Amino acid sequence: MTTQNSLQPSVRFTPRWHLNLRDAGTLIGLAIIVVTFSFLTPVFFTLPNLLNILQQSSINALIALGMTLVIISGGIDLSVGPTAALAAILGATMMVAGVPVPLAILATLSIGALCGLFSGTLIAYAGLQPFIVTLGGLSLFRAVALIYSGGNPVFGIPVAFRSVINSAVLGVPTPIVIAAVIALVLWLVMNKTPLGEYILAVGGNEEAARVAGVPVKRTKVTVYIISGALASLASLVLIGRLGAAEPTIGNLWELDAIAAAAIGGASLMGGKGSIVGTLVGAIILGALRNGLTLLNIQAFYQLLATGLIIIIAMLIDRATRGR
Secondary structure (H helix, E strand, O other), rough: HHHHHHHHHHHOOOOOOOOOHHHHHHHHHHHHHHHHHHHHHOOOOOHHHHHHHHHHHHHHHHHHHHHHHHOOOOOOOOHHHHHHHHHHHHHOOOHHHOOHHHHHHHHHHHHHHHHHHHHHHHOOOOOOHHHHHHHHHHHHHHHHHHHHHOOOOOEOOOOHHHHHOOEEOOOOEEHHHHHHHHHHHHHHHHHOOOOHOOOOOOOHHHHHHOOOOOOOOHHHHHHHHHHHHHHHHHHHHHHHHOOEEEEOOOOOHHHHHHHHHHHHOOOOOOOOOOOHHHHHHHHHHHHHHHHHHHHOOHHHHHHHHHHHHHHHHHHHHHHHOOO
């Protein structure tokens, strides 16, 4: 009993209502990007373009929010892009075949959750490394999507589904609303539920968490299920906007998601992360790419800028760690 009680403080995390130094730095970084591009191109700081940035960022935000939970727990999920592709192909196929849209949406989300369950089970119960398992999933899920579709896109997404995705709520595009609602739910999970404490505890010190009675294996599986389900949700948003599903969608989504989480303050060592920070990180990437596109900057310079921002974010994280 003494050992257990002495370890409990190390796995107990109290939510903070105020912005810490790291979150404030992320917001300042976003403000600098917005102000800079507003001076460089007058189109940038207009309501239609700002809504466009948020709408474009919503897909990466959904992926990154799930990735953040995985990273906080001490893992990594490199299979989110192929998971999204597989879910998109199967979901679109069901819709085109006449399956009711609500049922097809539920099935699509379930496909992503099952992919997460597959990876999480191997990691938690077989003791395999997250990097290796999800790297294998990256190839496996992509291959299944390509084999099932024959490498061909699926057209004919129902108008009823597309109209929902392309609609607006009080003038705000639906994808933005979806991302905001998911972010709020996950914020509540991380700050108001035992699951949030478990995720932080497992990522902070897995052995101490186990001794303190935290269900380590179930927590690991849960975060991968959430990550897979959110990847499927992101794919639904994308095919609703495009009107078609391709087995090649989601290429490098995992890197964008990791970048958004890292910019937002998540530590790849685990035990640290921020839902709000990840959301801002996704917007930073979206604003950066939008601004560079408006300035007619070629795509490979956009990759260069993204890489530099990630490195800077890591340096800031190192400088502010523990403050």
